[in-house]
Amino acid sequence: MSEQELFPPVRPMARLSPGAWLRRHGGLSALVVLLAFNVLVTPNFLNAQTLAVNVSQVATIALVAVGMTLVIATGGIDLSVGAVMALSGAMAPIIFTSAFAEANPALGLAAAFVLPLVVALVCGVFNGALVAILGVQPIIATLIFFISGRGVAQVLTNGNLQTFNHPGFSMIGTARILGIPAQGWLVLLVAALVWYVVRFTASGRYLLAAGGNERAARMAGVPVARVKILAYATCSLLSGVAGLIVVAINSASDAARIGNLMELDAIAAAVVGGAVLSGGRAPIWGAILGAVVIQLVKYTLLANGVADEVSLIAKAGIIVLAVYAQQTGKG
Amino acid sequence: MQSLVSIQGLQKSFAGVVALSDATLEIRPGEVHALIGQNGAGKSTLIKCLTGVHRRDGGEVWLDGQEFTATGPRHAQSAGIATIYQELNLVPLRSVTENVVMGAEPRNRLGLIDWRAAHARTREVLSRFGIEIDVKERLGAYPSAIQQLVAIARAVSMEARLVIMDEPTSSLDDREIETLFEVVRNLRDSGISVLYVSHFLAELFRICDRVTIMWDGRTVAVRDIGATTKLGLVADMLGRDPAEISASGMTELGGDRGAAGEEVLSLQDVGTGRSLRDVSLVVRRGEIVALGGLLGSGRTETARAIFGLDAVRQGQIRLPDGSGAPNAPSDAIRAGVGLLAEDRKAEGIIPGMSVRENMTLALLPKLRRPGGIDTRREREIVDGYVKALGIKLADPDQPIRELSGGNQQKVLLARWLATKPDLLILDEPTRGVDVGAKREIQTIIRDFVADGGAVLLISSEFEEIVEGADRVVVMQEGCSVSEMSGDGLTEDALIAAIAHGPDPDPERKDAP
Numbered sequence: 105m106s107e108q109e110l111f112p113p114v115r116p117m118a119r120l121s122p123g124a125w126l127r128r129h130g131g132l133s134a135l136v137v138l139l140a141f142n143v144l145v146t147p148n149f150l151n152a153q154t155l156a157v158n159v160s161q162v163a164t165i166a167l168v169a170v171g172m173t174l175v176i177a178t179g180g181i182d183l184s185v186g187a188v189m190a191l192s193g194a195m196a197p198i199i200f201t202s203a204f205a206e207a208n209p210a211l212g213l214a215a216a217f218v219l220p221l222v223v224a225l226v227c228g229v230f231n232g233a234l235v236a237i238l239g240v241q242p243i244i245a246t247l248i249f250f251i252s253g254r255g256v257a258q259v260l261t262n263g264n265l266q267t268f269n270h271p272g273f274s275m276i277g278t279a280r281i282l283g284i285p286a287q288g289w290l291v292l293l294v295a296a297l298v299w300y301v302v303r304f305t306a307s308g309r310y311l312l313a314a315g316g317n318e319r320a321a322r323m324a325g326v327p328v329a330r331v332k333i334l335a336y337a338t339c340s341l342l343s344g345v346a347g348l349i350v351v352a353i354n355s356a357s358d359a360a361r362i363g364n365l366m367e368l369d370a371i372a373a374a375v376v377g378g379a380v381l382s383g384g385r386a387p388i389w390g391a392i393l394g395a396v397v398i399q400l401v402k403y404t405l406l407a408n409g410v411a412d413e414v415s416l417i418a419k420a421g422i423i424v425l426a427v428y429a430q431q432t433g434k435g
Numbered sequence: 436m437q438s439l440v441s442i443q444g445l446q447k448s449f450a451g452v453v454a455l456s457d458a459t460l461e462i463r464p465g466e467v468h469a470l471i472g473q474n475g476a477g478k479s480t481l482i483k484c485l486t487g488v489h490r491r492d493g494g495e496v497w498l499d500g501q502e503f504t505a506t507g508p509r510h511a512q513s514a515g516i517a518t519i520y521q522e523l524n525l526v527p528l529r530s531v532t533e534n535v536v537m538g539a540e541p542r543n544r545l546g547l548i549d550w551r552a553a554h555a556r557t558r559e560v561l562s563r564f565g566i567e568i569d570v571k572e573r574l575g576a577y578p579s580a581i582q583q584l585v586a587i588a589r590a591v592s593m594e595a596r597l598v599i600m601d602e603p604t605s606s607l608d609d610r611e612i613e614t615l616f617e618v619v620r621n622l623r624d625s626g627i628s629v630l631y632v633s634h635f636l637a638e639l640f641r642i643c644d645r646v647t648i649m650w651d652g653r654t655v656a657v658r659d660i661g662a663t664t665k666l667g668l669v670a671d672m673l674g675r676d677p678a679e680i681s682a683s684g685m686t687e688l689g690g691d692r693g694a695a696g697e698e699v700l701s702l703q704d705v706g707t708g709r710s711l712r713d714v715s716l717v718v719r720r721g722e723i724v725a726l727g728g729l730l731g732s733g734r735t736e737t738a739r740a741i742f743g744l745d746a747v748r749q750g751q752i753r754l755p756d757g758s759g760a761p762n763a764p765s766d767a768i769r770a771g772v773g774l775l776a777e778d779r780k781a782e783g784i785i786p787g788m789s790v791r792e793n794m795t796l797a798l799l800p801k802l803r804r805p806g807g808i809d810t811r812r813e814r815e816i817v818d819g820y821v822k823a824l825g826i827k828l829a830d831p832d833q834p835i836r837e838l839s840g841g842n843q844q845k846v847l848l849a850r851w852l853a854t855k856p857d858l859l860i861l862d863e864p865t866r867g868v869d870v871g872a873k874r875e876i877q878t879i880i881r882d883f884v885a886d887g888g889a890v891l892l893i894s895s896e897f898e899e900i901v902e903g904a905d906r907v908v909v910m911q912e913g914c915s916v917s918e919m920s921g922d923g924l925t926e927d928a929l930i931a932a933i934a935h936g937p938d939p940d941p942e943r944k945d946a947p
């Protein structure tokens with residue numbers, strides 16, 4: 105990497121006042137404020153158990169937020185992420201508790217991971233094809249699975265809560281590496297990979313070009329449809345992974361609840377992280393930051409005895425602030 | 436006579452970069468006043484200071500003899516200054532009436548909108564411009580010329596004393612332009628002043644009274660239109676001597692070239708729909724073939740068909756690598772074709788991406804290597820073209836939207852040159868760029884052809900076609916009707932061929 109990249113040139117317009125700095129780094133400022141508040145107020149905030157709980161809970165939001173950031177970068181939105189989580193989460197226990205898996209434990213476990221993700225991927229390709237090939241509005245296109253995905257999941261499980269005891273599968277939700285939950289490492293790995301693709305590959309360039317000016321991109325030979333389908337497929341795949349993790353953590357699968365309202369958390373995290381809904385930007389690490397902020401707000405309120413309903417309002421407040429910062433930052 | 440608007444010594448800087456150093460503008464009541472200058476000369480900044488979009492740093496603005504500082508566009512509007520931007524600020528899905536009366540709807544006693552009065556007033560305002568349309572129809576159902584006129588009607592109904600028009604004719608065809616000129620003359624006759632910004636110098640001689648010329652943030656000349664010539668205006672804008680320009684020709688496209696080589700493109704009876712019905716042409720290596728014709732004659736549609744943007748329904752296309760009609764631009768690019776689109780903003784630049792990323796977008800498939808993009812080669816290529824084409828920028832990593840129009844156009848040209856195409860299709864390559872950049876772009880095109888490239892040129896500027904093209908394929912109503920070349924290719928002959936009905940005997944024009 106050249107020196108130029110490490111130190112982007114400071115143009116006259118880029119000189120920042122303290123206020124402007126805060127606005128540009130709103131997500132980071134929010135994180136600092138939240139951490140400071142918790143250190144001072146919340147009992148037992150600075151211990152390993154708290155960290156583990158937060159990491160294990162933030163992982164699902166972060167995974168979906170990374171996918172959502174890609175979709176938003178194309179100028180789209182994916183409402184189906186929560187439903188896809190429910191679908192993949194409902195499928196896994198059905199597979200590894202089946203007679204086939206009883207007979208072939210290893211193969212059954214592999215299938216419990218792979219099949220739900222394949223289904224999630226198919227959902228994403230379907231979403232992407234509707235948007236990119238048929239030209240359906242992203243909100244409408246993804247509304248289809250938003251509604252039907254959870255429905256299918258509930259039909260599969262007859263609407264029952266499925267509980268299980270399967271240490272092999274629960275690994276992805278409960279294992280720890282160096283004291284940190286495994287899904288935390290998975291998030292870092294995924295984010296690094298996606299960031300690399302966006303930043304350094306032709307596909308990443310194409311993604312930002314398609315979102316920045318679709319017509320111009322098409323006329324420069326950018327395979328716009330393919331890039332969009334790829335974005336929706338990745339988003340769905342990551343949602344599928346998140347669904348598996350939720351089920352693994354709980355050792356139970358409730359199709360009605362897995363990933364409930366996840367689309368809103370993910371969109372909020374992406375926006376707090378600096379994604380612009382009109383497309384053309386894909387701040388992957390920003391999405392992680394946004395997810396951490398959202399999780400910390402939830403945790404802070406919960407740990408201090410504030411009702412869950414109130415935390416919804418707090419989340420809305422954060423979104424408003426993030427959008428406000430984006431709007432004023434533009435001018 | 437007291438001036439309606441008087442601007443003296445206006446200054447404006449953006450974060451230390453001087454946009455206006457000493458701008459002066461006098462507009463008399465009831466005159467059509469043109470404002471011209473190269474891109475970056477400060478025209479738009481001047482207008483934005485007047486209309487309250489920007490706050491001026493220094494200088495004085497007088498409106499009707501009173502010191503005037505607009506606090507915002509609304510304030511300027513209520514003071515009688517109406518601005519009609521290139522991108523219209525209208526609502527296409529609402530009715531014509533709603534668009535005209537928006538913000539000043541007539542009310543009845545209950546405080547509700549009195550629609551009968553609103554429709555009547557709209558009809559009355561529009562009829563002043565000779566427009567008779569159904570005012571209850573939604574605005575978007577009408578052609579862009581009508582929409583433009585509705586915008587003007589709206590301005591007038593707000594009792595404007597000064598109407599500012601920014602490039603009003605750039606999206607209109609000839610007949611629509613005539614209507615617009617009628618309206619401008621009507622405005623003048625009823626005592627309303629018009630500030631007219633345009634790149635099309637020929638227009639100014641038809642409707643303007645006086646012209647203010649800006650250069651590098653300053654007003655350099657004010658001329659009565661009757662006392663100057665097109666050449667004189669170009670010289671003013673460039674700071675050059677008219678005689679010098681006249682000797683070297685108005686464009687940089689002329690000059691000797693070697694004989695044309697092998698065929699790189701051929702179209703045989705190609706049609707894509709109603710607007711492109713039957714076009715046949717051939718382009719060879721080392722030549723510039725121009726498409727001559729009016730707006731809507733199928734020139735842009737021809738380019739779109741060759742580039743794989745419209746599906747070909749009939750006829751045959753053969754691209755430089757011998758392949759047939761492409762299904763998508765990426766096919767055409769692979770076959771050795773580049774298309775510089777007419778609408779730079781909508782179909783050219785990716786505004787948020789850097790100059791570097793914009794320039795190499797079409798080249799990306801060739802810059803791929805395992806694990807990503809070969810950024811070292813990318814930077815070499817970009818630096819090379821920045822230097823070779825004289826692109827003025829602070830840094831190749833700055834967003835392309837920060838560049839002036841002419842420099843953006845050069846970046847887009849570099850995007851295609853970098854792919855080393857056999858054929859470049861140029862749709863209005865010099866539209867909307869200043870005179871200096873225009874000549875540089877023409878030089879780049881000539882060099883490309885001298886190196887054995889082939890160009891299919893679409894241009895509304897007859898000088899560009901007559902001086903630059905080896906041959907002209909004349910198009911009318913979606914069909915190629917005749918071809919001109921050699922000594923037979925003169926401006927008069929071209930205008931005659933384009934303006935008149937299909938030639939009964941095309942062979943006659945082929946062999947002058």
